[in-house]
Amino acid sequence: MTLVEILPSMNASMNATSACALFTGYWAIRTKRTSLHWKCMAVAFTASALFLVGYLTRFALTGVHSYQGPGLAFYLVLLGTHSVLAVLALPLILRTMWLSAVRRRYAAHRRIAVWTFPIWAYVSVTGVIVYWMLYRL
Numbered sequence: 001m002t003l004v005e006i007l008p009s010m011n012a013s014m015n016a017t018s019a020c021a022l023f024t025g026y027w028a029i030r031t032k033r034t035s036l037h038w039k040c041m042a043v044a045f046t047a048s049a050l051f052l053v054g055y056l057t058r059f060a061l062t063g064v065h066s067y068q069g070p071g072l073a074f075y076l077v078l079l080g081t082h083s084v085l086a087v088l089a090l091p092l093i094l095r096t097m098w099l100s101a102v103r104r105r106y107a108a109h110r111r112i113a114v115w116t117f118p119i120w121a122y123v124s125v126t127g128v129i130v131y132w133m134l135y136r137l
């Protein structure tokens with residue numbers, strides 16, 4: 001298998017890993033398991049960063065892929081919301097992590113995390129769905 005053939009699956013795996021870590025981290029903080037929460041968020045951030053590197057590499061190598069399957073309108077809405085929210089998610093993620101990991105401003109972290117979490121989770125989950133529709137459907 002070539003890098004171009006491996007990257008889409010690797011990228012979907014990184015999105016799935018990020019989503020699982022986000023939901024586990026959410027559960028951890030809700031149940032006051034702060035150490036586990038930190039670890040989960042580190043995994044989610046790392047997986048998302050690896051996804052971004054893989055996605056940009058795949059895009060540079062192969063360009064835009066067009067969807068040829070059923071449900072084109074659904075795919076376009078999903079891809080559109082995924083793409084817009086992915087752009088919005090990056091500064092939110094960086095700010096949320098900065099407030100917690102670097103500045104130790106947990107109240108400010110919580111105020112922005114209520115926005116960051118659902119956007120980041122949506123982007124991670126829809127990334128897997130977009131992959132499935134584009135490459136497996």
